[in-house]
Amino acid sequence: MAETPATNAAEFTVSEISLALKRTVEENFGYVRVRGEVSGYRGPHSSGHAYFALKDDRAKLEAVIWKMTFQRLRFRPEEGLEVIATGKLTTFPGSSKYQIVIDSLEPAGAGALMALLEERRRRLAAEGLFDAARKRPIPYLPRVIGVVTSPTGAVIRDILHRLADRFPVHVLVWPVRVQGETAAAEVAAAIAGFNALPAGGRIPRPDVLIVARGGGSLEDLWAFNEEVVVRAAAASAIPLISAVGHETDTTLIDHAADLRAPTPTGAAEMAVPVRSVLVAAVGDLARRLESGALRGIEQRRREVRALARGLPRLDDLLAIPRRAFDEWATRLDRALAASAFAHKARLGRVEARFTPACLERIVGRARERLALAADRKGRALERSVERRRATFLRASGRLRIEPVAERLRRAAERAETLDRRAFTAFCRSAERSRERMDRLWRLAETLSYKAVLARGFALVTDSDGAPVKTAVAVSPGMALTIRFQDGPVGATAAGSPAEPAERPKPAPAAPKKSSSARSGQGSLF
Template sequence: MAEPQSNVAEFSVSEISAALKRTVEETFGHVRVRGEISGYRGPHSSGHAYFALKDERARLEAVIWRTTFARLRFRPEEGMEVIAIGKLTTFPGSSKYQIVIEALEPAGIGALMALLDERRRRLAAEGLFDEARKRPIPYLPRVIGVVTSPTGAVIRDILHRLSDRFPVRVLVWPVRVQGETSAAEVAAAIAGFNALPAGGPIPRPDVLIVARGGGSLEDLWGFNEEAVVRAAAASDIPLISAVGHETDTTLIDFAADLRAPTPTGAAEMAVPVRADLVAAVGTLGARLEGAAFRQIETRRRELRTATRGLPRLDDLLAVPRRSFDELAARLSRSLHANTLAHRARLGRSAAQLTPTTLARRLERAADRLASLAQRQGRALETHAERKRALYLRSAGRLRIEPIAERIGRGRDRLAEIDGRTGRAFVRVVERQRDRLDRAWRLAETLSYRSVLARGFALVTDEAGAPIRSASAVSPGDALAIAFHDGKVEATASGAPGRPRPKGKAAKPAGQGSLF
């Protein structure tokens, strides 16, 4: 009995999946979906991000392609409530539907503030906001680096205020202060200023100003990004943050060395007022001049007062002049008495120096010299006798026979060593001769001449370089063909690779052709 036929159409799995895909994509074009991020583990190794959006009753798979992920102003975080903009599609491989996200934003200001507060606590725990690491701003910088938009009113306000207060050199690093690439450009500008070498063609700033006008939380969000905060904290150049107005607060304000309420206020903090400095220097100069004048007048009065208390010059010199006169009078008498005393002493010494006295002293010296000469002669004889006895005792102990025996044994040993040396030299020479013969036979075996002897030939060009293929030879080239018993000069003719016609006679030896 035949089975009843059904009127229901039959589809394959792929057809069903394709139909569902078209239905979902045509019905739901671009949609805005609000939900909580779940299962986010960061971007995949491919650069794509996979996670899910969920609420209290349902779950929707989501994917962000790599190119879209790089443009996001906000990075997804686990548990964050967001609004995703994209289009729905299906994934036939697992019968799932998902949203391909093209834009992502936090769900309301409350979510932004929660994200901002969480990021602030995390960076503060790392010590990026510690007051101990903040450095003082230079009092009078020579170069100021400004990171801001080159077309806005902020840079004009900063330049105008610097010109009014204290004109200095300003370097502007243009960046976008709002948008997807704002954070990356600001961080790169801070790092770029720090990378400038001291004394280079572009002067290194003494202080940096990161500035932007006021705006909403979303407009200023680029200055809350972690990359900007870390760049400001790592800056070796003191940094002033001037983002927004007085009531606006961003995370870069906590990492900067100094926060200004406005960009104009940052310019005022960076430099003093030149007119005030000139006035202060003038005032200090006048005070210094007046103090010096008063000091001189005071010293002059003190000197005059001290001068009136000093005695006259004649009174000061009276006592020394009288003492000098008395000493001069005593000096002449003392010189006369001293001369008389030395004359008397010289007379007494002259009386002692008579010829008889000198003769007696010479005789005593001669007797002493003769006695010393006799004692020296006897001492030399005693020493010579002592040495002679010592040498005789030593000669008695030296016997000739043992020495002759030792000389004979040494001569025999020397003859034995000479014979052994000769035999060893002969063996070394024979071994070296054998090694040389083996090397020569090996060289003969490996030499190309042995190949030539077997009937082969070596073809070289004019320079003597070997030719290894026919394509390297052109008609008319001069060649040399080496056989085992000599060389033959030849000239190439014909096209390379073309065989020689049959019946053509070979040229005489010495005028050959390759073809």
């Protein structure tokens, strides 16, 4: 067995070496600032932590951002972005790697911020968030204006002062931070909060929104370049005016807003018109309206007077009708007197014929005729009753009750048998008639000219609808109708046909057979 060579080197376990390396790295470096390009970033893990790497052209350093730190970052890492990370350098014994635990992250200089801003602008523009077609007009006279800005800065005072000078309206201020880690989330929440207010609620819903902030550097205005703010502005159902920074400052919310103002004061001027100018304009319009109305009334008065002079007088219009009325009234009196006299004379003539003696004679003659008719009817009724009684007695002497009942029973049975036979014969006759009709119908369809048309032939008729059977019957210029399977077509004969050598003799007509001769049962049709 080989002996182990003697040595004075100390032995360490793997854990001891890993812990020693960890202490050495953390004690010698501590907090460092590392500049590199983000590599392998796929967004935060399900746990909320973010894992990626920082690299340059010669080395690579693993990096991690814990969940609470990641939520506080001013802007999030993106693949390929060059950043400056500040954090603590440490090791991960489980995989023998060293890494940096990042506490803060920022782009590597203004150039990187501009590159990030331009890339984000192109991506959001590709989604259609900056399209001019989706921008809405600003209301001309808003009743309520919502302002999203810091409540302690000079911006809100400038906006309120400008609104009071131009057109005092109801202003709602949603206080937010306009710079810092939580500024973007607060601005986006304020825009969404104003849009969530119900119409007609306890808090009035704004007619227009103003998102405002004073001037500053690109880093100071970066919250208004965040994607969450841009999407909130684009999704706002209330028209939105962006007033971030000075006139030369441009942020992404300016592209998504419905209107961009150069300054917060300019946003107030764009939101409302000048009240004094409106009052003067309304007064001028009122004076012009009053003057126009007076001129119109005077013009109509002159026209009415001119038309009145052309109208005839009332007495002239009523003279002829009044005279005709008087004439008809005079004639009516005379006509009523003459009619009453004529009716009185006629009544006198009729009255002479209807004396009491005359009426008594008429009634007596009627009574005699009635008595004579009643006597004749009574005697005739008695004779009829006697004849019917004698006839009944003779018939009842010949009848016997039992033979009559037997004959009635046999007659009933015979009638029932005949009824069944008649019904059976009727059914057989109807079935034979139906079959014969079906055969005739199929034969008619086979011999119909429509079946011939379906095979490619055509039917030629003249203007009266009569079929043209020979070419000799067609004369030049004759109007014809050619009927195909799918419909008729009008035509005109262009020339006369050639005379045929010999006309075919018509075939003798075959004698018609009676349908009753083919069947013993008579046809029901």
